[in-house]
Amino acid sequence: MRRTLEKIGDETLYLLEMAGRMGFFLLRCIGRTVQPPYKLRPILQQMEFIGARSIFVILFTGAFTGMVLGLQGYYTLRKVGSEGLLGSAVALSLIRELGPVLTALMVIGRAGSAITAELGIMRNSEQIDALECMAIDPYKYLMVPKFVAGIICLPMLTCIFDVVGIWGGWLVGVKLLGVNAGAYFQGMYANVDWQDLRMGLTKSLIFGLLLVWVSAVRGYYLHLERDGGFGAEGVSRITTRAVVMSSVTVLVWDYLISAIML
Amino acid sequence: MAETKTIPAETVAIELIGVSKTFGRQRVLRGIDLQIMSGRTTVIVGASGQGKSVILKHMLGLVSPDRGQILVFGRDLAKIRRKELNALRMNFGVLFQNSALFDSMTVFDNVALPLRERTELSGDEIRRRVEEKLALMDLKGSNNKYPAQLSGGMRKRVGLARALVIDPKVVFFDEPTTGLDAHKSNEIYRLFYQTQQQLGYTAVIVSHDVPKIFKLSDYVALLADGRIQGCLSPEAFQLSDNPLIREYVETSMGPIYSSAEEERGFYETV
Numbered sequence: 001m002r003r004t005l006e007k008i009g010d011e012t013l014y015l016l017e018m019a020g021r022m023g024f025f026l027l028r029c030i031g032r033t034v035q036p037p038y039k040l041r042p043i044l045q046q047m048e049f050i051g052a053r054s055i056f057v058i059l060f061t062g063a064f065t066g067m068v069l070g071l072q073g074y075y076t077l078r079k080v081g082s083e084g085l086l087g088s089a090v091a092l093s094l095i096r097e098l099g100p101v102l103t104a105l106m107v108i109g110r111a112g113s114a115i116t117a118e119l120g121i122m123r124n125s126e127q128i129d130a131l132e133c134m135a136i137d138p139y140k141y142l143m144v145p146k147f148v149a150g151i152i153c154l155p156m157l158t159c160i161f162d163v164v165g166i167w168g169g170w171l172v173g174v175k176l177l178g179v180n181a182g183a184y185f186q187g188m189y190a191n192v193d194w195q196d197l198r199m200g201l202t203k204s205l206i207f208g209l210l211l212v213w214v215s216a217v218r219g220y221y222l223h224l225e226r227d228g229g230f231g232a233e234g235v236s237r238i239t240t241r242a243v244v245m246s247s248v249t250v251l252v253w254d255y256l257i258s259a260i261m262l
Numbered sequence: 263m264a265e266t267k268t269i270p271a272e273t274v275a276i277e278l279i280g281v282s283k284t285f286g287r288q289r290v291l292r293g294i295d296l297q298i299m300s301g302r303t304t305v306i307v308g309a310s311g312q313g314k315s316v317i318l319k320h321m322l323g324l325v326s327p328d329r330g331q332i333l334v335f336g337r338d339l340a341k342i343r344r345k346e347l348n349a350l351r352m353n354f355g356v357l358f359q360n361s362a363l364f365d366s367m368t369v370f371d372n373v374a375l376p377l378r379e380r381t382e383l384s385g386d387e388i389r390r391r392v393e394e395k396l397a398l399m400d401l402k403g404s405n406n407k408y409p410a411q412l413s414g415g416m417r418k419r420v421g422l423a424r425a426l427v428i429d430p431k432v433v434f435f436d437e438p439t440t441g442l443d444a445h446k447s448n449e450i451y452r453l454f455y456q457t458q459q460q461l462g463y464t465a466v467i468v469s470h471d472v473p474k475i476f477k478l479s480d481y482v483a484l485l486a487d488g489r490i491q492g493c494l495s496p497e498a499f500q501l502s503d504n505p506l507i508r509e510y511v512e513t514s515m516g517p518i519y520s521s522a523e524e525e526r527g528f529y530e531t532v
Contacts, residue, residue, distance in 0.1 A: 126362035133322050134376040134428075135351035141379065 014226060021224070025217045029147050032140040042145035043152075050111040050146070050212075051153030055160065057106050062161035065098055066090060066168025073169070074177050083173075087184035088191035090169035091162075095192060095200045097254070099162040103154065104207035104250045108243055112215035115146060116242040119219025120235040128220070138220075146212050154208030155201050162200070199261045206253060211246045218242035274333075275300040275432055275464045276321050281330035282488075283316060290316050292488030293330065298432075303458065303465040304493065305475050307510065308485035314468040315359065317485065318434050321466065322354060323347050352380060355425030355433040355463070359440060361417040363409040363424070369396070370405040373424045380428070395423040399453060415446035419453065426457055433458075435467040447471065451478060472514040476500075484510055 073089045119142065122128050131138045166188070173179040218238050225238060276298040283291040290313035298304050298321075306314050319325040320332055323339050332339045334350055342350070363372050373392045377383055383391070396402060399419040409417055418438065425433055438454070439447035455478060458465060469475045476482060476496035483493040486506045494502060500511055 121365075125360060125365070126358050127364055129319075129322075129324055130356065130358060130362040130364075132324060133351060133354055133356040133434075134380065135348040135354075136376070136379045137348070 021221060022213070022217050025220065026213055028139050029143045029213075029216075032137065033144050033147060035140070039145075042141075043148045046145040046149035047153055049114075050107065050149045051157060054107055054110050054153070054157055057110060058103060058157050058161050059164055061102055061106055062099075062164035063168040065102060065161075066094065066165030066170075067172045069093060069098070069165065070169035070172035070177070074173055074179065083179050084183040085187050085191075086169070086173045086179050087166075088187040090173070091166055091188045091192050092196060094162045094165040094169075095196050097258070099158045099165065100154075100200050100203035100207055101250065101254050103158045103161045103204060104211055105247055107150075107154065107157065107208075108211050108215070108246045108250070112211045112246050113239050113243050115212065115215040116219035116239045117235055119216060120222040120238050123220060123222045124230065124235065143216055143220075146216060147209065150208040150212035151205055152208075154211075155204040158200060158204035199257070202261065203254060203257050206257060207250050210249050210253060214246040214249055215242045218245070273300045274298070275335060276466070277331075277333040278317070278320065279331040279333070281317075281320055281327040281332060283313070283320070283325065283327050289488060291320075291327070294320075294485075294488075294490055296483055296490045296493060298464060298466055299481065300464050301462055302480040303467065303478055304481040304483060305467045305469055305479040306483050306485055306490075307469060307472055307475070307514075309510075310470070312485045313488065314485050315436050318356075318436055318466065318468055322356065322434065323351065352428065353431040355428065355430035357418065357421045357425045357433070357435045357438055359436040361409070361421035363417060363420055365409050368406050368408055369401065369412070369420050372409070372420060373427050376424065376428050391427060392423075395427050396420075398426075398457065399423045415442055415449060418442065418446075418450055422450070422453060422457070426461065426463075429461060430463055432464040432466065435465065435469070437468055437470065439469070439471050447474070451475075454478065472511075486510065 069090045070086065073086050074083060077083050077085055077089065119128075122142075128138050128142075131141060170181070170184060174181045174184050218241060222234060222238050225234070227237075274297050278294045278296045281291055281294040282289070294317060296304075296306075296317070306317060308314050316325065320327055321334065323332075323334075326340065335353070337346070337350065339347065339350075364375065367375070370392060373395060374388050377388045377391060381388075393402075393405075396405065399422060401416065401419055401423065404412065404416065404420075409420065412420065422438075435454070438450050442450065451474070454465070457463075467475065467479070476499070479496055481493050482496050482499040484491040484499070484504075484507050491504050491506045492499070492502055499507060500515075502508065502511075
C-alpha cells in the first residue's frame with residue numbers, strides 16, 4: 001500500500017516537474033521572440049528546413065488524401081443521391097480537419113523529429129553548454145528561429161495541402177467518377193465560408209507552435225530525462241517519445257479547438 | 263583539514279565558498295573552498311568521477327550550488343541577473359573535454375560565432391580576428407572543414423581558438439589532453455603556454471595529466487571526498503603532509519619520500 005502511494009507520489013511529482021519545465025520553456029521562448037535584436041537570416045534558414053523541404057511530402061499526402069476523400073465521399077453520397085455535394089464535402093473536411101491535422105503530423109515526422117534529435121545531440125555533446133558559456137542565449141539562438149518558422153510555415157503548408165487535396169478530389173470525383181465539374185466547385189463556393197477557413201488556419205497556427213514546442217523541449221532537456229538520455233540510444237528514445245507526444249498533443253488540441261470554434 | 267595559501271584578496275578572480283552539490287542521491291561536492299588567482303594557472307586534479315568538471319560548471323554558472331557561494335570578480339553568481347551573468351561570461355573562454363564544437367558549422371564559423379553573436383564587429387574585422395587565432399593554432403587552411411573531418415588534436419585546437427577569440431580574462435580547460443597521445447598533448451600544452459604568455463589570461467585546468475601538468479601550473483588543488491584538499495604550489499603539493507594528497511601523488515607519480523617533519527630519521531635510513 002505504502003509503496004503504491006509512493007509510486008503515485010513520485011509519478012505526480014515527475015509529471016508536475018515536467019509540466020512546469022515545459023511551461024517555463026515556452027514562456028522563455030515567447031519572451032525571447034519579442035525581445036530585440038531580431039535576426040531574419042536564422043528564421044529564413046529554419047523556414048527552409050521546416051517549410052520548404054516539407055513541400056514535397058505535403059503535396060504527395062495532400063493529393064492522395066483528396067483523392068481518397070473523393071472516392072469515399074462519392075460512394076457514400078451516391079447512396080443518398082447527393083453526389084453534387086462531393087465538392088463541399090471534400091473541401092470542408094480538408095479545410096477544417098484533415099488539412100491542418102495531417103500537415104502537422106507530416107511536419108512532426110519530418111521536421112519535429114529532426115529538431116528533437118538535433119537539440120538532443122547538441123545537449124549530449126555539450127554544444128548547448130558551450131553556447132551558454134559564450135554568453136549566447138540558447139533560447140534566442142536556437143529556439144526562436146524554430147518557433148517563428150513553425151508558426152509561419154504550418155499555415156502555409158496547410159494551404160498547400162488543402163488546395164492540392166481539393167484538386168485530388170476533383171481528379172477522382174470529376175475526372176474518374178464523372179461528377180459534374182460545375183457542381184463540384186459550385187457546392188464548394190456555396191458551403192465553405194470564412195468561418196471554416198479561419199478554423200483551419202487557427203488550428204495550423206496552434207499546431208505549428210505545439211509541434212515545435214514539444215519537439216524542442218524534449219531535446220533541450222534530454223539530460224533531465226528520468227531514465228537517462230545519454231548517447232545515441234538516449235537520443236533515439238527521446239526522439240520517438242517526442243514524435244508520439246507531439247502527435248497526441250496535436251490530436252487532442254484539434255478536438256479542443258473544434259469544440260471551441262464550432 | 264584543507265590547506266590554503268593566504269593570498270591578498272585583490273588578486274582573486276574566482277572564489278568558491280562552501281559550495282555543496284547533490285545530484286539525485288549522490289553528494290558530489292561537500293563544501294568546496296577554492297580561490298582562483300588572477301593571471302595564474304590553477305590546476306584541479308583528482309580521481310575520475312569526483313566532480314572536477316562539476317566545479318568548473320559551477321564557476322561558469324551552468325550549475326547552481328545547493329549551498330555556498332560563488333564569487334566571480336567579486337560578484338555573487340546567485341545574486342546577479344541573466345544579463346549580468348552574460349556580461350561576466352564575456353570574460354570567459356572554455357575548452358570543453360570533447361571540444362563541444364558545433365558539428366554543423368565549419369571551423370571558421372565555429373570560431374567566428376562568439377564574435378558574430380556577441381559583438382558588433384564588421385565582417386572583415388571578424389574574418390581578420392578569426393584567421394589570426396586560427397593561424398596561432400597552426401590551423402591555416404582548415405577554414406572550410408567540418409569538425410567531423412578533423413583529428414582529435416585539431417578539434418582541441420579549434421576549440422582553443424574559439425575559446426580565445428574574444429580575448430577572455432579567464433580560460434577554463436576541461437581535461438584538455440584527454441584522448442590525445444603524448445605528442446599531441448605536448449602540442450596543446452605548448453599552445454596553452456604560448457597563448458597565456460601572450461594574452462595573460464587566468465587559467466583553470468581540470469586534468470589527469472600528472473605530473474606533466476605540474477610544470478605549467480602555479481597552483482594545484484586536489485579534489486577528493488567532495489572537498490578541496492589543499493590548493494598549493496606544485497612543489498608544496500608534492501611534499502604535502504595531507505594523507506589524501508600524498509596518496510594521490512603516490513598513485514599518480516609513484517612512491518614519494520615523506521616530509522622530514524612527519525617521519526623524523528627517515529632520511530638517515532635511506
